[in-house]
Amino acid sequence: MKMSRFDVAPGRPLWLTTLADLSLLLVGFFVFLQASQTVDRKALTAGIRAGFDADAAPMTLDRGIVDGFAQGSAAMPASYGRTLDFVRAAATDPRVKVTLTGGTDGDVDPLTGSAAILASDRARTVAIALVADGAVQPDQLAFAPPATGSRGVQIDLGFAGDRQAVADRQAPVAAPIQGAEQ
Numbered sequence: 287m288k289m290s291r292f293d294v295a296p297g298r299p300l301w302l303t304t305l306a307d308l309s310l311l312l313v314g315f316f317v318f319l320q321a322s323q324t325v326d327r328k329a330l331t332a333g334i335r336a337g338f339d340a341d342a343a344p345m346t347l348d349r350g351i352v353d354g355f356a357q358g359s360a361a362m363p364a365s366y367g368r369t370l371d372f373v374r375a376a377a378t379d380p381r382v383k384v385t386l387t388g389g390t391d392g393d394v395d396p397l398t399g400s401a402a403i404l405a406s407d408r409a410r411t412v413a414i415a416l417v418a419d420g421a422v423q424p425d426q427l428a429f430a431p432p433a434t435g436s437r438g439v440q441i442d443l444g445f446a447g448d449r450q451a452v453a454d455r456q457a458p459v460a461a462p463i464q465g466a467e468q
Contacts, residue, residue: 344383344444348376352412353438358393360407362415369412373441374421381447384422386413387430387440405432412439 350372354363377384388409395404409429416422433440 344385344442344446346442346444347382348372348443350441350443351436351438352408352441353436355408355437355439357437358396358404360395360404360411362411366412366415369441370416370419370421373416373443374419376443377422377426379447380423380426381445382426383428383444383446384416384426385428385430385442385444387433387442388412389433389436389438389440391435391437393437401434402432405434408437408439412441 350369352363352366352369354365355361356363373384376382386409388405388407390401390405390408392401393404394401395407406429409432413427413429416427417424430442
């Protein structure tokens with residue numbers, strides 16, 4: 287039996303091969319769904335971050351909030367003084383990173399109609415006030431994507447540095463062994 291280039295080779299029908307491929311893809315999809323239900327999101331994030339060699343996220347030490355913003359406004363509320371003292375006390379250490387997350391509870395920026403822009407404006411207003419009052423240095427500030435749920439700015443104080451230089455110079459716990467390199 288001689289076959290030309292355009293003849294179909296004997297064997298399984300094409301629809302059966304396609305059905306088998308589709309079935310394997312479907313089984314793989316269900317396995318993926320089942321496996322992703324128990325994923326530790328922090329571990330996944332850390333793994334992706336390590337894969338792209340990004341800086342580690344700051345370890346959260348404390349949280350605060352500036353709330354009381356007027357509907358549709360990014361003007362600083364009167365209750366800001368307590369938060370200023372709180373941030374100033376925590377951010378004296380230059381290794382502390384201050385992350386600001388602006389938020390809205392459904393209100394929008396009157397000029398653009400955007401809740402995200404209003405939330406970002408609120409975070410910027412708090413950042414300007416913190417720097418102007420000397421509570422933080424500009425390089426200690428970071429902004430997170432806008433959030434929903436409250437008309438305020440969430441302040442996360444996180445440790446983002448290395449250990450202190452004093453810890454590197456501490457005396458060894460045990461005496462060195464005779465003849466060992468020091």
